Amino acid sequence: xxxxxxxxxxxxxxxxxxxxxxxxxxxxxxxxxxxxxxxxxxxxxxxxxxxxxxxxxxxxxxxxxxxxxxxxxxxxxxxxxxxxxxxxxxxxxxxxxxxxxxxxxxxxxxxxxxxxxxxxxxxxxxxxxxxxxxxxxxxxxxxxxxxxxxxxxxxxxxxxxxxxxxxxxxxxxxxxxxxxxxxxxxxxxxxxxxxxxxxxxxxxxxxxxxxxxxxxxxxxxxxxxxxxxxxxxxxxxxxxxxxx
Amino acid sequence: xxxxxxxxxxxxxxxxxxxxxxxxxxxxxxxxxxxxxxxxxxxxxxxxxxxxxxxxxxxxxxxxxxxxxxxxxxxxxxxxxxxxxxxxxxxxxxxxxxxxxxxxxxxxxxxxxxxxxxxxxxxxxxxxxxxxxxxxxxxxxxxxxxxxxxxxxxxxxxxxxxxxxxxxxxxxxxxxxxxxxxxxxxxxxxxxxxxxxxxxxxxxxxxxxxxxxxxxxxxxxxxxxxxxxxxxxxxxxxxxxxxxxxxxxxxxxxxxxxxxxxxxxxxxxxxxxxxxxxxxxxxxxxxxxxxxxxxxxxxxxxxxxxx
Numbered sequence: 060x061x062x063x064x065x066x067x068x069x070x071x072x073x074x075x076x077x078x079x080x081x082x083x084x085x086x087x088x089x090x091x092x093x094x095x096x097x098x099x100x101x102x103x104x105x106x107x108x109x110x111x112x113x114x115x116x117x118x119x120x121x122x123x124x125x126x127x128x129x130x131x132x133x134x135x136x137x138x139x140x141x142x143x144x145x146x147x148x149x150x151x152x153x154x155x156x157x158x159x160x161x162x163x164x165x166x167x168x169x170x171x172x173x174x175x176x177x178x179x180x181x182x183x184x185x186x187x188x189x190x191x192x193x194x195x196x197x198x199x200x201x202x203x204x205x206x207x208x209x210x211x212x213x214x215x216x217x218x219x220x221x222x223x224x225x226x227x228x229x230x231x232x233x234x235x236x237x238x239x240x241x242x243x244x245x246x247x248x249x250x251x252x253x254x255x256x257x258x259x260x261x262x263x264x265x266x267x268x269x270x271x272x273x274x275x276x277x278x279x280x281x282x283x284x285x286x287x288x289x290x291x292x293x294x295x296x297x298x299x300x301x302x303x
Numbered sequence: 304x305x306x307x308x309x310x311x312x313x314x315x316x317x318x319x320x321x322x323x324x325x326x327x328x329x330x331x332x333x334x335x336x337x338x339x340x341x342x343x344x345x346x347x348x349x350x351x352x353x354x355x356x357x358x359x360x361x362x363x364x365x366x367x368x369x370x371x372x373x374x375x376x377x378x379x380x381x382x383x384x385x386x387x388x389x390x391x392x393x394x395x396x397x398x399x400x401x402x403x404x405x406x407x408x409x410x411x412x413x414x415x416x417x418x419x420x421x422x423x424x425x426x427x428x429x430x431x432x433x434x435x436x437x438x439x440x441x442x443x444x445x446x447x448x449x450x451x452x453x454x455x456x457x458x459x460x461x462x463x464x465x466x467x468x469x470x471x472x473x474x475x476x477x478x479x480x481x482x483x484x485x486x487x488x489x490x491x492x493x494x495x496x497x498x499x500x501x502x503x504x505x506x507x508x509x510x511x512x513x514x515x516x517x518x519x520x521x522x523x524x525x526x527x528x529x530x531x532x533x534x535x536x537x538x539x540x541x542x543x544x545x546x547x548x549x550x551x552x553x554x555x556x557x558x559x560x561x562x563x564x565x566x567x568x569x570x571x572x573x574x575x576x577x578x579x580x581x582x583x584x585x586x587x588x589x590x591x592x593x594x595x596x597x598x599x600x601x602x603x604x605x606x607x608x609x610x
Binding site: 061062065066069072073076077138139140142143145146147148149150301302 | 348351352353354373374376377379381383384385387388389390391392396400401403404405406432448
């Protein structure tokens with residue numbers, strides 16, 4: 060465990076070594092503003108909450124988070140530095156989680172920079188700030204789930220673009236599994252428990268609950284389990300693919 | 304001591320390393336030779352715990368590479384093939400990262416980094432990002448990270464590949480200066496390197512052990528071992544040379560206008576040749592006794608011919 064912070068620090072610093080990090084943050088902030096004020100109808104709704112802001116996060120993350128995750132392992136494999144990393148005295152657990160946490164903290168940083176939203180809504184009305192904090196936690200957990208998927212896809216592909224596309228596709232499946240159109244496809248023939256199982260896999264239903272300010276232990280557990288499972292898969296994939 | 308026992312690695316298509324066994328003792332500099340694709344790098348990747356063997360195992364100073372991977376890896380300094388680094392980091396940042404991973408902190412960390420930097424003369428580029436460096440400097444950064452923790456075992460995959468002659472010389476001197484209390488394994492296909500730095504050479508081909516001995520022993524397996532090469536202004540009597548006792552044959556080197564008189568295995572023919580030169584009164588301008596040609600031994604070994 061002692062090596063984890065070292066891996067974390069290096070990885071986080073490497074995000075800021077290129078202008079890419081700043082570009083990413085700017086794009087994220089601009090898009091979340093556009094979504095909230097234009098598509099979400101923040102002013103028109105006349106309500107003092109951040110629902111129009113959070114509602115678009117699953118869609119925003121679908122494309123932006125894989126962009127953070129794609130370099131995690133693909134770059135290591137491409138440049139060969141994975142051989143250096145994996146022959147240093149660190150465990151795979153430390154390497155996988157250290158890298159993941161760096162990406163997660165980076166995503167959290169971008170999320171925190173949306174604080175003018177909180178100021179705006181507090182200036183305009185009397186929002187439930189507890190619900191807003193819950194919404195932020197939910198949004199960060201959601202980003203973590205996308206990142207864990209992205210980390211596994213990045214380990215799978217040597218090419219960052221392919222890693223990105225794979226991550227978007229898999230994340231998309233996890234997102235839409237709660238949608239009526241997907242569930243209708245199952246409900247005709249599948250037993251009810253399977254339909255429920257597919258629906259319960261969805262990011263959207265879980266995230267909706269949290270973003271409204273309701274923290275259900277099961278939803279928290281869902282996100283944490285999902286992250287753990289995908290990180291475990293990352294470790295397995297690295298073992299299988301590192302020498303290719 | 305490094306002990307390799309029946310090490311085997313099979314990939315989907317082919318067997319890269321085939322039942323390889325040998326030991327390396329402290330103080331030895333082992334040259335690991337073989338043509339491209341012979342399994343040198345794969346063996347090194349297994350020794351450093353990067354790849355898991357299909358069967359067999361290896362131990363580094365008593366730590367099994369599969370059971371005690373981390374303990375074994377702490378003993379090893381490793382330069383992977385092509386010296387991959389984190390290219391976006393500065394030299395200083397990269398070496399400090401390696402030092403931190405190796406468990407050094409504070410003053411000790413600074414001291415370790417400073418020593419490695421001094422040993423490889425990296426001061427001028429400390430603040431540069433690694434991707435902007437020349438190939439030679441990159442290689443030296445890779446070597447610096449490998450020796451940073453003063454490891455008991457150094458495993459270097461083609462350490463001088465792509466360096467200019469001065470840098471090669473410098474790296475060889477460094478390896479020699481480090482070698483006395485360590486185990487060093489160097490893979491290379493540059494044969495002069497083996498004579499220059501190695502105390503022992505292991506030749507592998509298609510994953511199998513072909514030869515194991517000191518560079519001198521390997522050279523003595525050459526048909527040119529103890530051969531006498533003559534350069535003379537006048538034509539020499541080839542028949543008379545070939546008829547001398549202990550002589551296996553005479554070869555003419557057209558380009559150098561010289562004759563090589565080959566010795567039978569285990570024979571020394573210099574006195575006989577000298578005697579003949581004196582008797583006939585030949586004006587010989589050059590006379591060399593050859594130790595043997597490593598490249599020729601290497602070629603015949605790796606092509607499967609019996610030496």
